[in-house]
Amino acid sequence: MAKEVTKRSENYSQWYNNLVVKADLAEQSAVRGCMVIKPYGYAIWEKMQRILDDMFKATGVQNAYFPLFIPKSFFSREAEHVAGFAKECAVVTHHRLMNDPDGKGVVVDPEAKLEEELIVRPTSETIIWSTYKNWITSWRDLPILCNQWANVVRWEMRTRLFLRTAEFLWQEGHTAHATAQEAQEEAWRMVQVYADFARNYLALPVIVGHKSPNERFAGALDTLTIEAMMQDGKALQAGTSHFLGQNFAKSFDVQFTNKEGKQEYVWATSWGVSTRLMGALIMAHGDDNGLVLPPALAPIHVVMVPIYKSEEERNAILEKMEEVKKSLEALGKSVKIDDRDTLRPGFKFAEWELKGVPVRLAMGPRDLAAGTVEVHRRDTLEKETMSLDGLGAHICKLLDDIQANIYQKAYDFRQANVEKCDNWEEFKEKIQDGKFLLCHWDGTAETEQKIKDETKATIRCIPEDSFVCEEEGVDIYSGKPSKQRVVFAISY
């Protein structure tokens, strides 16, 4: 099985597409651009959801649910927002099917045309702010800190499983505040939650920073982002948090009476991560054998494969394995015994490597007699024979090591592929080689656009961490003065 996955070095893009399908994570559906998330892929997403949800709630956020549909007219309200979002989307125009009068099947009932078309939400700022208008009267009603886990639809022309699909799953937080400062602090708090999650669970060494005005979310005054480097050196935007100012409050007339008794518009943020994180996870850590899952997000921590010839051996080994399984489960680890009788151990090894299970235990009759087990770690593919005594503690430590090692490997890779660059010719070469380049930028949209037109590179962010970037210099393209370096890269 694992052999069918294309090698990264041959075709990284095809390796990714292959892996998503072969590892049973997701597949294309009968509906153009919409994916089916298979149980193994969904189990990883569920782990992400649970962890993020707890992190959100720890900051005081509550979940809620807002409608799937948005009246078309709402998209005209916030001028910038409509420009950025209202183009490619799913439009509901009718509400009834009828039997085809000419024969078989069903057709749309022309009588059942909606007075106003409904748009399947591409994001929910408009419907949520139209709702907040009824929730907010006084400063006492603020802040409102809501999040929703939902599906959204953006009619993308070119789709790729997890990375860019017409329908995807995400969470979108929408907060309302009495002051600009509070809202900015909230946007910052949430991008830090994302960075924390990315680093400690996804094992992704992300860079936190601001988007340039060109790359901001439609309607935002500031967009904070976490940017990750994939193994081909391309950047992947893994999460964003927006300070929206009073734009949506003004569009939907959401005012409150402040402590001084004066009417003011409410300040807003929104922030989201999506099933795109699945793509990041796969692309950042996978190898030519398949997925490499950080233990913090692996649905199965340990898989056990029995090696036997006779039924008697099989029974004895499986019995011992059940014992080991119980002891590991008591330590909070998720364990699977692969007792399928029709498959060879080698096939099973390859399959669980493909699926990225962090630790594999193999046990044959000799191990059983000696009270040992062969321990294989997925990240380094190293094997060692261990005593069953003290195995639990060893596995716990090993899983921690694997988590740390996956992060370290990604961190080292990124560090090896980030460079300061002050020469335009060098820039054009290195950006094609998959480097993140720390370059001076004059702060203008024109320069940014010209660089993009010539090289496809964009400003991924103006970093707030990871690299010291404040320094006087001259723009790499225009030669105009610059006060700090920014991260340029080609992105997904």
Place this chain on the structure above:
Amino acid sequence: MAKEVTKRSENYSQWYNNLVVKADLAEQSAVRGCMVIKPYGYAIWEKMQRILDDMFKATGVQNAYFPLFIPKSFFSREAEHVAGFAKECAVVTHHRLMNDPDGKGVVVDPEAKLEEELIVRPTSETIIWSTYKNWITSWRDLPILCNQWANVVRWEMRTRLFLRTAEFLWQEGHTAHATAQEAQEEAWRMVQVYADFARNYLALPVIVGHKSPNERFAGALDTLTIEAMMQDGKALQAGTSHFLGQNFAKSFDVQFTNKEGKQEYVWATSWGVSTRLMGALIMAHGDDNGLVLPPALAPIHVVMVPIYKSEEERNAILEKMEEVKKSLEALGKSVKIDDRDTLRPGFKFAEWELKGVPVRLAMGPRDLAAGTVEVHRRDTLEKETMSLDGLGAHICKLLDDIQANIYQKAYDFRQANVEKCDNWEEFKEKIQDGKFLLCHWDGTAETEQKIKDETKATIRCIPEDSFVCEEEGVDIYSGKPSKQRVVFAISY
């Protein structure tokens, strides 16, 4: 606040509508028939989700995710299914908006018409079975036990918050099996999960039974249901589990090679519960003061209200309350201290009663001095003064008592309103009085339809538990022979 809720005896329907909004559970949105589920309501739904999800997984079910959209042609495949479902639904016909050439705003781009219309899923059998076709080749691939938590849309003409909305949230399980027996066992297993959940968490004494052929799910050979009685004596179908036979497998050509090497069509089940359960919870247990939440589903178990005059008293009481809160949280209870300084205790009492919090603790300076607290239970509205010593154990027991009492009360109410009935004149009278009537039925759709036409009563189920119904007799309407009684009621 609580006073604004209509009394049940005055207008039960308006009481319900009032309560949903006043208790901050949900509200109408700007989109016809679609609701906004507010944080307090969503917190209850999340608890339901978490508990049910764990119960499903304990039976071997895994979660997955299938597309929101279904190609129109899929609805023509399963003849019965299309008749039952394909009528009132949201139809996506276009995929782009554009700026209105005549001026402001946006219009649908006529160029962006879809080749085939997409239907927003009203349920997912068709898209899932078109997917299962690729997953199933051999008996080794079976069973498949998938569930998804999702939003669905049915374009209902008359909507009511939670009970009947155009968009609602639900879970839908879809399983595939090698034999009819296995599928029937699965359908039975899941209706038992629902009954267990309804009884032990929702505190609803549901009746498990089969739907009559008339009331079956479109495309099912058997529909199992849990039926609950609301306080007006009407029935609410709270969950269903369907044995679908090979209907969907045949429509989507899903065959497998059985152990004997022969091709066979796959056997199917589907089962679901929805945000309608929120409606059941409210209507079954609420009183004229507001919600009454079973502790097993209450987002807040204990609310604490300080009673004070001076700042000094306030501080001393709040300090003690923090201590109590910590000790209760250590016992796994969710506690809120209502320290809002601008509201009177009486107002707070009413508000938390409205929101159905099971236990309220009030503490004034005298309580503080005496080391006591006033304990109020929401279900009976009884108060007692308790020592702070041993309070934790007392509260735990009290919450268990409340859970049991809410169930018992609903059970007693149901028992008082179920009657055997063998006289047609009596039937017509009693059914209007909000009774569940156990009546003989001749098993024909004609009789069932006539009874419905004359009285609006339907066969809620042919019971599998709760009542002994197998007994020879004659149909209450037709006088023809009958082998068992069934439950008739007027339903939501």
